[in-house]
Amino acid sequence: LEPLTNAAGPPKVTDRPVEEHPIVQNLRAWDDRAVAEASQFRGELTIVLPPERLRRAAEYLQAEPGLQFDLLSDISAVDRFPIEPRFEVNYHLVSIPLRQTLRLRVWISGQDPALDTLIPVWPTANWHEREIYDLFGIRFEGHPDLHRILMPDDWEGHPLRKDYPVEGFGT
Amino acid sequence: MTTIETAAGTAQTMVLNMGPQHPSTHGVLRVVLELDGETVVKARPEIGYLHTGIEKSCEALTYSQAITLTDRIDYLAPLSNNLGYCLAVEKLLGMEVPKRAQYIRVLLTEMTRLNSHLVWLGTHAMDLGATSVMLYCFREREEILKIFEMVSGQRMMTSYFRIGGLALEPPPGWLDRVRRFIEMLPSRVEEYENLLTRNSIWLMRTQGVGILGATDAIALGVTGPMLRAAGVAYDVRKVFPYSSYDEFNFDVPTRTEGDSYARYLVRLAEMRESLKIIRQAMDKIPPEGPIKADAPGIIPPPREKMKTEMEALIYHFKIFTEGFAPPPGEVYQRIESPRGEVGYFVVSDGSPKPYRVKVRAPSFVNLQALPKLSEGGVVADMIACIGTIDIVLGEVDR
Numbered sequence: 145l146e147p148l149t150n151a152a153g154p155p156k157v158t159d160r161p162v163e164e165h166p167i168v169q170n171l172r173a174w175d176d177r178a179v180a181e182a183s184q185f186r187g188e189l190t191i192v193l194p195p196e197r198l199r200r201a202a203e204y205l206q207a208e209p210g211l212q213f214d215l216l217s218d219i220s221a222v223d224r225f226p227i228e229p230r231f232e233v234n235y236h237l238v239s240i241p242l243r244q245t246l247r248l249r250v251w252i253s254g255q256d257p258a259l260d261t262l263i264p265v266w267p268t269a270n271w272h273e274r275e276i277y278d279l280f281g282i283r284f285e286g287h288p289d290l291h292r293i294l295m296p297d298d299w300e301g302h303p304l305r306k307d308y309p310v311e312g313f314g315t
Numbered sequence: 316m317t318t319i320e321t322a323a324g325t326a327q328t329m330v331l332n333m334g335p336q337h338p339s340t341h342g343v344l345r346v347v348l349e350l351d352g353e354t355v356v357k358a359r360p361e362i363g364y365l366h367t368g369i370e371k372s373c374e375a376l377t378y379s380q381a382i383t384l385t386d387r388i389d390y391l392a393p394l395s396n397n398l399g400y401c402l403a404v405e406k407l408l409g410m411e412v413p414k415r416a417q418y419i420r421v422l423l424t425e426m427t428r429l430n431s432h433l434v435w436l437g438t439h440a441m442d443l444g445a446t447s448v449m450l451y452c453f454r455e456r457e458e459i460l461k462i463f464e465m466v467s468g469q470r471m472m473t474s475y476f477r478i479g480g481l482a483l484e485p486p487p488g489w490l491d492r493v494r495r496f497i498e499m500l501p502s503r504v505e506e507y508e509n510l511l512t513r514n515s516i517w518l519m520r521t522q523g524v525g526i527l528g529a530t531d532a533i534a535l536g537v538t539g540p541m542l543r544a545a546g547v548a549y550d551v552r553k554v555f556p557y558s559s560y561d562e563f564n565f566d567v568p569t570r571t572e573g574d575s576y577a578r579y580l581v582r583l584a585e586m587r588e589s590l591k592i593i594r595q596a597m598d599k600i601p602p603e604g605p606i607k608a609d610a611p612g613i614i615p616p617p618r619e620k621m622k623t624e625m626e627a628l629i630y631h632f633k634i635f636t637e638g639f640a641p642p643p644g645e646v647y648q649r650i651e652s653p654r655g656e657v658g659y660f661v662v663s664d665g666s667p668k669p670y671r672v673k674v675r676a677p678s679f680v681n682l683q684a685l686p687k688l689s690e691g692g693v694v695a696d697m698i699a700c701i702g703t704i705d706i707v708l709g710e711v712d713r
Binding site for chain 2: 185186188214215216217218220222223234236240243245247266267268270271272279292293294295296303304310
């Protein structure tokens with residue numbers, strides 16, 4: 145009997161070394177400390193940025209003619225409780241003219257989690273950031289309209305945090 | 316209420332609540348409008364009335380169980396959401412799905428697109444006063460739902476796509492029924508066009524209403540027919556093909572006006588393209604062959620095998636008691652749903668339950684453009700603006 149996890153076999157994607165990826169090289173050439181870590185899984189490139197460089201890197205990724213990441217598809221937060229730094233925030237980018245995709249990731253601490261808003265770069269970030277504020281309790285500095293979007297305004301707690309039970313409190 | 320300066324002097328604006336119970340909001344959407352007479356000064360959508368915590372619930376279920384929740388996100392396109400989620404988990408597993416299953420998936424997701432566009436056309440036309448179109452559209456949609464029922468046993472919450480393939484072999488004769496349907500539909504689409512495309516009331520209600528240009532659309536993250544009506548040919552099926560879409564020959568209809576009428580024309584053209592894809596898929600689907608991947612620990616074994624083979628019984632027991640555990644990692648799978656880009660971001664920590672499932676819902680993102688579409692227009696055009704976005708509130712609130 146094969147072990148269950150191996151039933152699908154190894155990944156079929158042919159990954160090239162991540163440091164040689166043109167997007168990673170481009171970012172490194174722009175700012176030596178912009179890329180904290182780069183990895184590839186199932187053909188998807190993830191670049192980890194230091195949180196304080198997120199805003200400038202976003203502006204660069206959108207404006208640079210060799211990158212042109214004009215569409216911000218999605219922002220997703222993940223709670224890694226009880227690991228510290230606790231939250232990861234993933235930005236899924238698409239370059240419509242160059243047909244490429246990229247995931248940006250920043251790690252932020254569970255102590256008073258906060259991050260720069262990306263609304264000036266991609267206005268679509270507005271509701272995504274409100275949703276993350278609502279469900280994870282991460283503040284976005286400089287957001288013009290940061291309040292709950294899905295839960296009622298007087299709700300207590302942030303439901304998608306891992307220390308929030310699925311069945312809720314007090315039921 | 317605020318005081319504003321107008322040409323005639325100072326005036327006071329009025330705040331009007333539209334919804335959450337309003338027939339034209341297609342569910343429970345509340346829009347807080349600030350009006351200067353008939354003109355919309357500010358529109359602020361308020362959402363969350365249908366929030367059911369689907370993403371949180373997924374974390375408490377196994378990978379296979381979570382499929383049933385994806386149906387309920389966008390109840391007009393359940394199969395598109397099934398597909399997005401299954402593809403994400405398959406990518407996580409590094410699993411290859413048999414071609415036959417892939418073609419059947421393509422055929423059924425295109426039927427879903429027809430279904431969704433028919434409901435959109437019917438309700439949008441009814442909102443703007445053309446009641447008869449709704450009756451025609453629902454007549455055709457009924458046939459699609461009957462095909463879904465024939466294939467999966469369910470009209471709406473099908474859960475027909477499973478991780479690694481399909482739930483069950485489609486019944487004999489189902490393709491004949493699909494053929495009869497797609498032979499009938501083109502003339503029906505023409506009928507809708509005769510009712511609306513050159514209808515002067517329809518033109519007055521939609522032309523130049525709710526204009527969204529390409530730059531604004533991309534900046535606001537708008538995808539799907541709304542983006543294509545603004546002149547950007549971004550279709551995930553073409554740009555990042557999945558499930559063998561690269562083997563199909565179809566066009567991506569675009570317009571450049573970016574108004575409600577352009578979006579109407581794009582959606583009608585998309586229905587014709589879907590028919591083209593369905594026709595090709597019918598030729599491609601082999602009459603026989605596997606509909607599930609060969610992965611013993613992940614795909615439940617057939618019933619007969621369980622009664623004769625020990626391993627099959629063990630696998631069956633393990634899959635339904637524990638589930639299966641993909642390797643740790645995360646993937647983002649995007650697909651083109653009738654409303655735009657659906658994205659599933661699935662994170663695995665190596666356990667049998669997803670650590671995090673995030674749904675990128677196109678309705679949620681597209682609804683953000685509502686103030687841009689409606690501000691500066693009149694209240695009556697609000698209805699056209701909401702209708703033209705084609706929102707499904709279940710998907711907005713998840």
